Amino acid sequence: MCAEIILVGQTITGSRTPQRARALSELGHRVTMIPINRPGATYEDRPSLMDRLRYRLRRPADPVDANKGLVRAAERGCDVVWIEAAPMITASTLRRVKAVCASARLVWYAEDDMMNPVHRSRQIEGALPLFDLWVTTKSFNARPEEMPSLGVGRILFVDNSFDPHLHRPMDLSEDERRAFKADIAFVGTYEGPRAQSLLALAQVGLEVRVWGNGWQGLAGAHANLKVEARPVYDEDYARVVSASRINLGFLRKGNRDLQTCRTVEIPACGGFMLHERSAEAERLLAPDHQAAFFSDDGELIAQCRRWLADESARSAAAAAGRRRVLADGHDHPTRLKTILGHLAGQEPTP
Incomplete structure (x- = not known):
């Protein structure tokens, strides 16, 4: 079944978010990408003094208005909002998404240990109960005393996955x-x-x-x-x-x-x-x-x-x-089918 999916995350070279966006498209879903970084940004960019201050305060900026972009995309309708490493997304934005598209299911996909405060922002901490599904590659984060204790309702542990287009034996010159x-x-x-x-x-x-x-x-x-x-x-x-x-x-x-x-x-x-x-x-x-x-x-x-x-x-x-x-199906498409199948069996969070 084809779904309308809004994917919020990095579009930086080396990020795995674009890999999953491609995999979702290849599975037949319609994907709208909401970048959280400026065009041309790299992992090697030196953060400004203000960015470093915000990092210490755990209140990151929204340099490309990803919050507004997410709401605008949701107004056109969607089935799933999938968010990765986008700490500037706020609880008020997610509530607005639910207001304009009540059927939308909210998913957070985490590759880091989210019990470490350095990986959480103040914005995301206020939004934890709003997610219909929290997906983590850290098995321990699914324990009751970890992310559920901070307000996460439904949580799913999955193993890491690879991009079959990129991660393959290379014929080298x-x-x-x-x-x-x-x-x-x-x-x-x-x-x-x-x-x-x-x-x-x-x-x-x-x-x-x-x-x-x-x-x-x-x-x-x-x-x-x-x-x-x-x-x-x-x-x-x-x-x-x-x-x-x-x-x-x-x-x-x-x-x-x-x-x-x-x-x-x-x-x-x-x-x-x-x-x-x-x-x-x-x-x-x-x-x-x-x-x-x-x-x-x-x-x-x-x-x-x-x-x-x-x-x-x-x-x-x-x-x-x-x-x-x-x-064992550790490729992105197989892993994403598993996650979306799990999500399909759930009712959206009010």
């Missing part, structure tokens, strides 16, 4: 392979524990290449650690995974990660993944058969040495990991 190859690669933003682990690898003679924001301070720290001064997104990200012998997956402690988007994206790209151990990650991919896992830097080093030395086993595990995430 020789120039691309030279540009992106690595023995051990990590793609992601700087964090202290990650830096410590990468340096530990470099110090025992293993060559590591890191892509992402915030790593400049580690440039030159060790001859075996190559710091790229830029992030990689979308197809370039898939090229890094395809060109690298081992792709690392770290869990962010500040986000209480048990899995991340990388947990399914790397195997979807056909890359061999060495992932920080958690029960959820090991549920998604069988250890030593579809991915490898580590708990500390000592095990990380041992696992890298083991898998670098066995190309046949590494290739077999990478292929098995890709088969697993495809067979």
Whole structure:
């Protein structure tokens, strides 16, 4: 059944919101996108002093009037309002949406630990009870003492998902392979524990290449650690995974990660993944058969040495990991069908 869906979120390169917008359209739904960022914005833009102040106060600005844009779109009618990482949306806006389109169901899709106040705004805190469905990739956020205790009514935990258009094995030219190859690669933003682990690898003679924001301070720290001064997104990200012998997956402690988007994206790209151990990650991919896992830097080093030395086993595990995430339906279209099916069985919140 075709639905009219208003999708509110980022349109920045590298954001997964446009990926889900495309997947919804391919499922046959009519999607109206309401951006929350200015045209041409990037994750690398430096926030203004006022933006930083608002961030500390947890009262973000609405630089492109997304609240007004959402209400105008709802006035034309819709079945679902789907919101992702749009902390400037207010309770009064959502009430107005319900007033002009009483049948609209309100969905929030969260990839962060929303019990951490840094991921919540004052605006969203006032709107929590208004959502018909709160979707989270953080299993613990669905516990009664977590998001439900803050006013969320209906909550659904889902695993992370990947974009089948972007996250696929890449047929690399020789120039691309030279540009992106690595023995051990990590793609992601700087964090202290990650830096410590990468340096530990470099110090025992293993060559590591890191892509992402915030790593400049580690440039030159060790001859075996190559710091790229830029992030990689979308197809370039898939090229890094395809060109690298081992792709690392770290869990962010500040986000209480048990899995991340990388947990399914790397195997979807056909890359061999060495992932920080958690029960959820090991549920998604069988250890030593579809991915490898580590708990500390000592095990990380041992696992890298083991898998670098066995190309046949590494290739077999990478292929098995890709088969697993495809067979289990961890792609965006399948995940979105599950969420919308769950939503269809519910009455809208008054």
